[in-house]
Amino acid sequence: MNRHPFTASIRTRITLWHLAVLMVTLAIYIFFIQSFLRYQLASELKINLIEEAEEVVTLFLKRGTDSHFVWRGHQESVQQSYWIAASHIDGILIYRNFTQTDFVLPPVPLAAAKEPRSFHTLALPDGNSLLMLQELRQIDGVDLVIRVGRTTNHISQELWHLLMIQGLFFPLILLFAWVGGYFIAGRVLLPLQKIIARIHCITANQLHERLPIDNANDELGHLSFTVNELLEKLERSFSQMRQFTGDASHELRTPLAAMLSVGETVLRAPVSAREYQDTIASMLEEVDKMNHLVGDLLTLARADGDTIHPVFEKLDLGQVVKEETARLEILADDKGQYLTVTIHQSCSVCLDRAIFRQAFANILHNAIHYAPTQTTIAVVVDASPKDCWVEIIDAGPGIAVEHQRRIFDRFYRVDPDRSRNTGGSGLGLSIAQWAIAIHGGKISLTSAVGRGSSFRIVLPISLADTPCPASFSSTMSKG
Numbered sequence: 001m002n003r004h005p006f007t008a009s010i011r012t013r014i015t016l017w018h019l020a021v022l023m024v025t026l027a028i029y030i031f032f033i034q035s036f037l038r039y040q041l042a043s044e045l046k047i048n049l050i051e052e053a054e055e056v057v058t059l060f061l062k063r064g065t066d067s068h069f070v071w072r073g074h075q076e077s078v079q080q081s082y083w084i085a086a087s088h089i090d091g092i093l094i095y096r097n098f099t100q101t102d103f104v105l106p107p108v109p110l111a112a113a114k115e116p117r118s119f120h121t122l123a124l125p126d127g128n129s130l131l132m133l134q135e136l137r138q139i140d141g142v143d144l145v146i147r148v149g150r151t152t153n154h155i156s157q158e159l160w161h162l163l164m165i166q167g168l169f170f171p172l173i174l175l176f177a178w179v180g181g182y183f184i185a186g187r188v189l190l191p192l193q194k195i196i197a198r199i200h201c202i203t204a205n206q207l208h209e210r211l212p213i214d215n216a217n218d219e220l221g222h223l224s225f226t227v228n229e230l231l232e233k234l235e236r237s238f239s240q241m242r243q244f245t246g247d248a249s250h251e252l253r254t255p256l257a258a259m260l261s262v263g264e265t266v267l268r269a270p271v272s273a274r275e276y277q278d279t280i281a282s283m284l285e286e287v288d289k290m291n292h293l294v295g296d297l298l299t300l301a302r303a304d305g306d307t308i309h310p311v312f313e314k315l316d317l318g319q320v321v322k323e324e325t326a327r328l329e330i331l332a333d334d335k336g337q338y339l340t341v342t343i344h345q346s347c348s349v350c351l352d353r354a355i356f357r358q359a360f361a362n363i364l365h366n367a368i369h370y371a372p373t374q375t376t377i378a379v380v381v382d383a384s385p386k387d388c389w390v391e392i393i394d395a396g397p398g399i400a401v402e403h404q405r406r407i408f409d410r411f412y413r414v415d416p417d418r419s420r421n422t423g424g425s426g427l428g429l430s431i432a433q434w435a436i437a438i439h440g441g442k443i444s445l446t447s448a449v450g451r452g453s454s455f456r457i458v459l460p461i462s463l464a465d466t467p468c469p470a471s472f473s474s475t476m477s478k479g
């Protein structure tokens with residue numbers, strides 16, 4: 001694997017960042033130390049120059065007989081490292097202790113001439129720098145210019161020595177920081193390695209396992225907590241998937257077993273044409289059930305995969321309900337039931353007609369299916385300022401409270417055997433719930449055993465000037 005620094009391990013990256021920060025900090029530190037020392041040494045030099053100038057004035061400059069000032073000291077009486085020059089204000093030189101002919105001290109700057117004391121940095125011909133003090137002194141009423149200078153070589157040298165020492169320790173500090181940083185990063189990331197190793201061991205069959213949380217307040221604790229939450233969701237999804245696959249296989253096996261059994265029976269001995277016809281009719285009935293079941297399974301699979309994209313249009317709920325009820329009227333008639341539609345107040349809603357039909361037809365179909373003959377199934381449409389609803393009320397057996405909670409679960413049936421015999425797979429209400437949720441609505445149930453059931457589909461009203469949205473945010477959990 002190509003180990004580019006930015007694709008290197010977190011440990012290496014932390015170490016490199018740590019080193020980079022340390023290097024910048026050290027560089028800034030060295031810069032400040034050097035600047036401070038330079039300032040300190042320059043200040044000391046200035047004090048020395050002032051003292052030296054004082055000495056020159058008090059010890060060596062004396063007034064001669066011709067009222068001119070003369071130098072009374074020896075060459076050795078002044079420190080050799082100092083450059084000393086004394087002159088009258090008009091430039092007539094009294095004394096200077098340096099002989100370089102190629103170096104002439106520049107004339108006193110006009111501005112500086114007004115100042116009694118000023119410092120100047122001059123470049124010497126040999127490349128060195130000279131810090132020069134210039135003092136205007138009046139001695140016995142005569143204006144004199146005293147100049148005392150010294151090269152700044154010793155400052156540069158001291159700074160250079162210090163830099164050398166710092167430079168010598170720099171690689172050592174970096175080496176120490178590298179080793180220390182790498183070690184610390186390793187220690188910090190050790191729990192992460194453990195988490196990774198643990199996650200590696202978790203397979204689809206061990207989704208019940210959880211990561212240990214040593215400290216819930218640190219970042220690794222948060223990470224473990226998040227991974228645990230993810231595992232919990234995965235476990236739930238896997239178990240729902242297993243349950244769903246198991247239930248679906250079971251439901252498919254029942255009609256297949258029935259077909260197999262009737263097929264084998266007629267093949268065992270020759271039977272009349274009429275019996276063959278009955279067998280094929282019975283087999284087709286099973287195929288029809290399977291067809292319905294596969295259709296329902298497909299709908300739920302597509303709903304889970306979010307591959308159904310509804311197209312909403314503004315429709316009058318009362319009108320849609322009337323039309324859909326009319327389609328199922330024949331079933332109620334066949335059972336000798338009375339199907340009534342009452343519209344107290346209709347309203348405009350955003351519907352994908354085909355999807356809404358699945359919900360409405362499943363609930364109305366159940367009502368017709370479970371309610372006895374000679375009873376009335378009432379379909380009522382009404383509205384509040386915000387919502388519009390349709391209620392399907394039957395006088396069937398009702399649903400006990402303990403079943404009401406689970407009635408919308410996939411494959412859930414109150415009486416599995418009875419329901420299966422009559423073709424029910426337990427998917428109708430879960431599909432209805434999904435279909436209404438996709439419209440931004442919900443279904444509620446009111447039921448009492450022996451007194452019937454009432455399913456209410458509530459949908460948001462669509463305002464006249466508001467267009468239908470592309471989708472309603474569905475909060476329905478996949479059951």
Ligand code: ADP
Nearest residue numbers: 366367370413414415419424425426427428429
């Ligand atoms: P099924 O295909 O079995 O009808 P559903 O999901 O439509 O599946 O309904 C789930 C279960 O709810 C049914 O098996 C039935 O026991 C019960 N149920 C649904 N609607 C009614 C109703 N109107 N009256 C009584 N029980 C009902």
